[in-house]
Amino acid sequence: MKAAVSIQQEDFSQDEEIAALKGSSKRIGGIATFLGCARDFSEGREVTEISFDAYGSMALSELKKLRSEAIEKFGLLDARIVHRIGTVKSGENIVFITAGAEHRAAALEACRWLIDELKQRVPIWKKEITPQGDSWVTPHP
C-alpha cells in the first residue's frame, strides 16, 4: 500500500488517497480534503507551468512530522499528504491532503492546519514559468 505521506513527480489519484484513508478505520465519520492546483494566472501574468524544487529528505521528514502532529492535535483517525515536485502544468494537481476523524469539525480544521503548516515548514519552492520568463514565487500569506 502507498505510504501515507509522499513526494512524487507523477500525478496522484484523489480517489485512491481517499480510499486508503477510509480503509484505515471504519470509525471515520468525516473526511476533509484539500487539493492545491496550478493556476494559469499569477501576479498579472499567464503561467504555463510551475517547476518545483525540494530538499527531498527533509521535506519528506517534515511532512511525516506534520501528519503525526495533526493526528495528535486534532484526534484524527488518519491523515494522508501527497505533494508533487518537478514540472506541473497549469490546471494540474500539486498537493492533496486528506484528514479523517469521527466527526467533521476535526477533519476540516486539521486539513486547514496541515496546508497552512506545510507552507511554513516544508522545504519546497515553486518557480512559475511564464511567456515573459521564469520567476521564483514569493509566498502568499
Added chain:
Amino acid sequence: MIKVLFFGPIAAATGERDVSVAHVPGLTLGSLKEVLAAQYPEAMRLATMMAVNGEHVRDLSLPLADNSEVAFMARFSGG
C-alpha cells in the same frame, strides 16, 4: 568538511546545488553563513531559513560538527 546544500531560488542565485566548506574548530552556523555571504551575497540575502542535518535551526550561534549537512534556504513556497 561541511556539505552546504542550495535549493530553489538560492541554487539559482549561486549557480550551485551544493558546495563543501572546510570545517574549522569553533565553526558556527553564523560564521559559515558569513563565509558564504562573501562568495554569494545575493543568495545569502535570500537565506531566511536554515537546516542542519535535515532539522530546522534558527540559532546562528549553533556550533557545527565536522561532516554536518547544512542548508541555507529561501522562504518556502510549496503547496
